[in-house]
Amino acid sequence: MTTYLIQGAAIGAGAPTDLLLRDGVIAETGTGLSAAGAERIDAGGLVALPGFVDLHTHLRQPGREDAETVETGSMAAALGGYTAVCAMANTDPVADTAGVVEQVWRLGQEAGLVDVQPVGAITVGLAGERLAELGAMAESAARVRMFSDDGHCLADPALMRRALEYVKAFGGIIAQHAEEPRLTQGAQMNEGVQSARLGLTGWPAVAEEAIIARDALLAGHVGSRLHVCHVSTAGSVEIIRWAKSKGWQVTAEVTPHHLLLTDELAGGYDPVFKVNPPLRTAEDVGALREGLADGTIDVVATDHAPHTREDKECEWGCARPGMLGLETALGVVAEAMISTGLLDWDGVADRMSTAPARIAGLSGHGRRLETGAPANLVLVDPAAPWTVRADELASISRNTPYAGLRLPARPVATFLRGHATVLDGKGQW
Amino acid sequence: MTPAYRTPADPAEPALGSPPRTILDEADLARIVDRIAHQILEKTEGAADTVLLGIPTRGSHLARRLGERIAAFAGSPIPVGALDVTLYRDDLRLRGARALEHTDLPPGGIDGQHVVLVDDVLFSGRTVRAALDALSDLGRPRAVQLAVLVDRGHRELPIRADYVGKNLPTSLAENVEVLLREVDGRDAVQLADRRDSR
Amino acid sequence: MIRHLLSAADLGRDDALLVLDTAIEMAATASRSVKKLPTLRGRTVVNLFYEDSTRTRISFEAAAKRLSADVINFSAKGSSVSKGESLKDTALTLQAMGADAVVIRHPESGAPYRLAQWLDGVVINAGDGTHEHPTQALLDAYTMRSRLGRIDGLRVTIVGDVLHSRVARSNVLLLDTLGAEVTLVAPPTLLPVGVEAWPATVSYDLDAVLPKSDVVMMLRVQRERMNDSYFPTQREYSRRYGLDVRRLGALPEHAIVMHPGPMNRGMEIAPQVADSPRSTIVEQVSNGVSVRMAVMYLLLGGSGSKENS
The missing domain is CATH 3.20.20.140 (Metal-dependent hydrolases)
Structure with a gap:
């Protein structure tokens, strides 16, 4: 299982922090973290949310x-x-x-x-x-x-x-x-x-x-x-x-x-x-x-x-x-x-x-991003305006009311128990 | 199409081309109407069983003027009406649907009558073609004649006028503008650069 | 001119007056020995009717044929529509057949808007659900103008089931555009929530409004409303909101009585009123053909031209 080192993401409204995701949990938090063999994700300017x-x-x-x-x-x-x-x-x-x-x-x-x-x-x-x-x-x-x-x-x-x-x-x-x-x-x-x-x-x-x-x-x-x-x-x-x-x-x-x-x-x-x-x-x-x-x-x-x-x-x-x-x-x-x-x-x-x-009643989700919590989190780019295109959505259906609308932010990476399901805005499947 | 004589205009100035040239003035128009009135009287044996039908807008006014002059010369009135041909035109698709003018037939109708169609300018002949179609839906005239103030040539159909005020050779890059008191406040015929060629 | 006629609101004052003026000339052709005009020769008009409305369909058909258009009647019954073909597929079929105009009557509000998105041709709304019926409003305005000489400043009272009436919606919009003052009279149950935003006055009291009306337009009360507690009984409705002989007498001498038809005689309108000289109900039908000729000529006559594209 890949270990991820997220560097410099703001935790919610808080200060930039590093997050080490290992074995499905947040193994470490802090600044200036390093981990041998970890895949590093530059999260400068991004916001980390549960x-x-x-x-x-x-x-x-x-x-x-x-x-x-x-x-x-x-x-x-x-x-x-x-x-x-x-x-x-x-x-x-x-x-x-x-x-x-x-x-x-x-x-x-x-x-x-x-x-x-x-x-x-x-x-x-x-x-x-x-x-x-x-x-x-x-x-x-x-x-x-x-x-x-x-x-x-x-x-x-x-x-x-x-x-x-x-x-x-x-x-x-x-x-x-x-x-x-x-x-x-x-x-x-x-x-x-x-x-x-x-x-x-x-x-x-x-x-x-x-x-x-x-x-x-x-x-x-x-x-x-x-x-x-x-x-x-x-x-x-x-x-x-x-x-x-x-x-x-x-x-x-x-x-x-x-x-x-x-x-x-x-x-x-x-x-x-x-x-x-x-x-x-x-x-x-x-x-x-x-x-x-x-x-x-x-x-x-x-x-x-x-x-x-x-x-x-x-x-x-x-x-x-x-x-x-x-x-x-x-x-x-x-x-x-x-x-x-x-x-x-x-x-x-x-x-x-x-x-x-x-x-x-989903106890593994919605937890604060702190050491020991399950690594269920999302990295959001708060300043990445994008235009919704119905044909680019992953759903089979196309009934989005926002087609053509510009939205100010988007998720760029999602982790489920330490597995990256989305990286760089792209599905990992 | 750009007229050959046009000089390159200063881009700051509106491209107006040459100013319109007056071909006929008020006195010319009056003389022409009188002449055509006499010709109609002559050709229709005193305007017996004759109806003037003007093609709106300016043809109607010319028909009314002709009617007045014929009545003055012959001493008895002649029926005058208007015939809108818009619904019979073959260029609706090209030029778009437009407002209709009123069609107004004299009370006696047109059956068995000499109908003189009156228009301001004879050009391609398509308006007259439409008028002939419209006439045949309105009744059965004994004969149909055509009176025009100006024949500018460039016919696209085998149509000719029986009475012509002035034959005026033109280029397709030119526009014949007929001005009438009733519509335009003064009487004149002038030749201008074609607006849509600018 | 506009491209489609979907709502009476599509027509500005100049466009609306152009339609009415054109309809006068169209009406004049009806008295000629040859009534047919060659104007729309070679054009195809499809009457796409998802609701039975023989009178409206015949009116549009007569209008199109007088202008020499080829008319195809496509009714929901006996076509693939009853087998469940979607409106979109039907639209694509009509497109492939080269329909230049589609006249659509549909039980769903807004269906003509959808159709207009799927077709290149002209779409004319001939009544959509409880939304609008713009050519009805035009023929009503034409009738008012021909009877009373003007529309500007006329006091028009519309009485009945405003909530479900496409005739009322289109009339309110067009009459406002043309400068009439509209009063809506109905039991409160048959007025839509939101009616306060309409350019019209609302009253629940017919007797108070009649003496100040130049035109009274009675709306049809649909059978299905009668069993859904919008009002207690037909008798009570008729007594409070029906136009009977006594109420006819309360109108100013010059006032006219209109009804889009079909009427429920004895319900919203007494037979003597419907047949009185002040009633324009028969004229409305013949005016319908002239107005629809005008609409088709103006929308279709120039289609394909650069000016209109």
């Missing part, structure tokens, strides 16, 4: 291998600076049994580029009617702790309460896709000035906020852990801030696209901008950035959602919602949070690695 952890990834396998596989999604993740991703359960078959989550987990192990941590479905077939065997998934080789019907809202309040209670037995957490189904029937985009103009059925903010409020109250009531997926509105940020002020165990994530893009992009009816929850207004984007900066929102999660050309090269109303996110997440976060001064690199390390690792 490897990113994505709480919200759609890898599409099993079922839609034409859109993404565990392997291609792992490549995209590694290039994006990730060392762990949580694979959502809305596959085909649905990841609602120990068998399916173990399959996904093994595919991740075989790819070996990031730790693929399966998320289990809360209800059988994501149908929202009866609980899946949550305990069996928790005890499986995949050791599932996070459960979500993502793509669907668990709307039944009684079932939601049972799920929240039940997972307490094994330290689980329920991740809710907050979308009141009756208020979003046929919904195509954010409800507001743009939807009125474009004649597209509106997805009102209240449909998200009402469910978040209800779930926060339920989580408080039963003393369980709730995680709110892809928060998209200013009102949701307020409700989560309030729930946290009560001391309830509520965490939340925001996607990179909701930190940067607005519903005006729907104007040309190009479904590459169709996503669920939808792109909102500039006011919402501002509130989400503030919420992420002050910690109301704990995590940036990509909601990486690959879709085939057929599912996007069509009418807006016929297109599947979702956007690629893994390879562009860091650049977008740098644009939205670093360039604006809302977060520093320590803040990014927390929101993209430490906090999500804690929420997902």
Whole structure:
């Protein structure tokens, strides 16, 4: 196994330091380190951060291998600076049994580029009617702790309460896709000035906020852990801030696209901008950035959602919602949070690695870069503007909303337990 | 196409070429209209069953003037109308769709009438070709004649005018500009460098 | 002139007036012994209809044929569309067939925008989902102008299901461009959130607005809205928002009544009102052909020229 000597990387917002990666761990830190036989990486000007952890990834396998596989999604993740991703359960078959989550987990192990941590479905077939065997998934080789019907809202309040209670037995957490189904029937985009103009059925903010409020109250009531997926509105940020002020165990994530893009992009009816929850207004984007900066929102999660050309090269109303996110997440976060001064690199390390690792229960990830910690880390060039090209992405799918956009920073090297998965911005596979 | 006589212009100055040369002035125009009015009266046996149809924009005004002069000479009015040929042109694709002018047939129509088409300049003949097509969709005249203020040559179709105000040999690098009081504030015919050749 | 007609907002004031002026000349040709014009000879116009709308399709077809274009009717029924061919593949097929213009009616908002990206030819929106129907707005404006002599300063009241109405969207945009004052009257459930950004006034009270209206445009209430709690019953809707004989009497003497059709007689409009001399409903149909001829001439007549490319 190669030993790497990283020279002169800033640790987060801190001073330049050398890091020696040997036998899967950070063997030494300090200045002026040397090691015989080590491959030296000149990291002057680069920032070293704990490897990113994505709480919200759609890898599409099993079922839609034409859109993404565990392997291609792992490549995209590694290039994006990730060392762990949580694979959502809305596959085909649905990841609602120990068998399916173990399959996904093994595919991740075989790819070996990031730790693929399966998320289990809360209800059988994501149908929202009866609980899946949550305990069996928790005890499986995949050791599932996070459960979500993502793509669907668990709307039944009684079932939601049972799920929240039940997972307490094994330290689980329920991740809710907050979308009141009756208020979003046929919904195509954010409800507001743009939807009125474009004649597209509106997805009102209240449909998200009402469910978040209800779930926060339920989580408080039963003393369980709730995680709110892809928060998209200013009102949701307020409700989560309030729930946290009560001391309830509520965490939340925001996607990179909701930190940067607005519903005006729907104007040309190009479904590459169709996503669920939808792109909102500039006011919402501002509130989400503030919420992420002050910690109301704990995590940036990509909601990486690959879709085939057929599912996007069509009418807006016929297109599947979702956007690629893994390879562009860091650049977008740098644009939205670093360039604006809302977060520093320590803040990014927390929101993209430490906090999500804690929420997902991934103890080997999100650790401080100090001697003895697992060598899961990413080197970021904070001043390497690049232009996103859909055809250059590692995903099988091409549905990035950022094509042609210039982003200010990018990951240049990623290490998973001391193995370089990415060097010089290129995948090592 | 650059006219041979043009001198290289100072790049700071707009390339205007030579100033337009006046070929016919107001008095010439009035004389020509009178002459054509007489000729029409002569050829149509006193303008019996005759209709003047001007091709917009300037042809319409010329037709109205001719109508007034014919009425003055003959002592009785002659029907005057306008015929827009835009929808019949064969160069729409080349030159782009443009605003339509009003087509206005005299109340008696054109069936069985001597129709005299009136236009300002006869050039390729394509406008007249379009006018003949338009006429045949509007009715069945007994005969069709053509009156033009200027014939500048360069015909691309077998068409000739029955009444010509002035035969004016031109080069393709030149533009014949007909100015009429009703549209341009004064009457004149002048020869200029072709604008689009600059 | 613009390249495609996708939204009434594509038309600036000069372009919109050019269409209306051109339509007057087109209308004049309808009274001639030979109605056909050679203008678009050799051009191919495809009517691509994903929704049944015989009246709109016939109107476009008549307009294209009057201008001597070759017309191909491509309806979703009985074509490969019903077998699941994508809009993009259909677009590529039409492209390969050499379509110079495609008139598209589609149940999804924005479908004409997608089509325009995949085709070199002219795209004319003949109604897309709940978005727009720009030629309807043009023919409505034409009708107002021919009946009332102007559009600038007219007070136009649009009544009914604004939320789902492509006719309302296009009319609001075009009428604003042409200087009319638009008032939207509807139950609050049938107005979109975000309507406050439209260049129009909103009212819930039809009786208060009618005496100050030069034009009342009644929108069709779709059957499927009647069972989805947008309003309690047809009877209540008709009582609060229908145009009956009593309300007709509240209009100024010169005011006209419009309806894009097809009407629900007795629901949004009483039969006596629909058939009254103030109703322009039949004229709207014949004006539709003239306006669509004007649109096709202006968009297609010069296509291929340097000026337009």
